[in-house]
């Protein structure tokens with residue numbers, strides 16, 4: 001494709017994306033595709049001669065569009081907002097267009113320095129402690145794994161330079177609550193800790209980790225000759241928006257010399273609201289923190305920020321320095337390849353730059369505030385309806401709810417819950433995620449798609465009330 005051909009097809013593709021977004025309300029929210037629906041329409045071999053952009057566009061329309069779930073739909077209340085703001089879409093397009101690969105600073109000076117500045121901007125508006133330094137990772141899963149590897153190496157005095165974990169005489173232990181995201185366990189396993197050395201700390205009635213239980217487990221492990229290594233605390237737990245008490249956990253981490261990682265992947269976006277920053281009090285004691293602007297903020301997947309208190313330690317754990325990557329500017333500049341697992345990096349900071357500049361912080365704040373207010377509104381409706389229950393403290397924009405008609409319990413209640421939520425989900429009018437809480441099904445309503453207004457939430461409440469009548 002020549003630049004001129006790109007210009008023509010590119011313009012029509014931009015129009016196509018704009019039309020998709022403008023008309024998204026006319027589509028169903030969650031896909032009702034049957035397994036293999038797409039595979040059956042795709043040729044089993046690639047074409048050997050060039051196809052035309054028109055044919056490709058027609059297939060996007062006929063094969064792809066009917067078989068996607070519309071995450072950007074205003075009636076999307078599933079999982080978490082995976083917002084892809086159009087500002088960020090354009091920034092991401094520039095990243096691909098420039099085709100940069102940040103192997104080191106010299107390979108793309110602007111890639112590195114824009115990333116540094118965007119991490120500082122986000123730090124400033126989010127109230128992240130000044131002494132921390134950040135890097136963009138692909139996902140929170142990677143950030144957590146990097147945190148746990150860093151914990152492992154600090155606790156073992158750099159065992160990687162000797163026999164690694166395999167040569168350690170003491171088992172290294174990690175602690176987290178059952179309300180943590182599944183990526184914490186995965187990160188712990190992949191960082192080599194082993195399942196026996198992951199400990200699940202009990203939570204209180206708000207689903208927040210109980211610090212006294214954490215301390216008890218640490219003391220037990222020390223008595224057994226094991227080495228407490230890291231604690232992962234969550235602000236904004238996946239199921240219920242649990243907020244583990246950071247100040248107490250920080251005190252315990254300091255006292256027993258544990259690495260203290262804070263996972264604020266989803267809720268971290270709310271740090272841009274001064275009235276929500278209290279949820280993050282105690283962050284100054286953390287060794288590492290991750291938050292995902294690719295969720296609620298709108299920076300388009302993938303963009304996960306990872307901040308650490310001791311970047312030198314991170315670099316010592318992650319760095320390899322073969323001769324072909326050494327340059328004359330080493331030492332004066334940041335080499336982000338030494339701040340994580342991948343060597344090459346995309347220019348992800350562009351989408352944050354576009355988002356922050358073209359929207360401005362004030363507009364972003366109002367959108368996030370709007371979502372929290374919509375959640376509070378729905379919470380009030382539900383609390384004022386005798387058969388409905390809100391099961392979690394609504395700290396941000398996620399509600400965990402059940403409809404409990406007279407006398408219904410246990411298996412019957414589960415059936416009822418799944419019946420009404422599946423009816424709404426399969427109708428295509430809205431989408432919510434059913435999930436387990438304390439061994440029973442409930443429904444998560446996560447508010448915060450870019451276009452979700454109060455009217456949309458009112459519409460959802462009407463749909464829910466209708467669905468339980470049937």
Ligand SMILES: *Cc1c(COP(=O)(O)O)cnc(C)c1O
Pocket residue numbers: 080138139140141142181183234236237238263264265266267292304
């Ligand atoms: C979404 C989420 C994750 C995982 O995020 P990825 O970026 O997809 O890896 C981890 N922790 C929490 C609290 C989350 O909300």
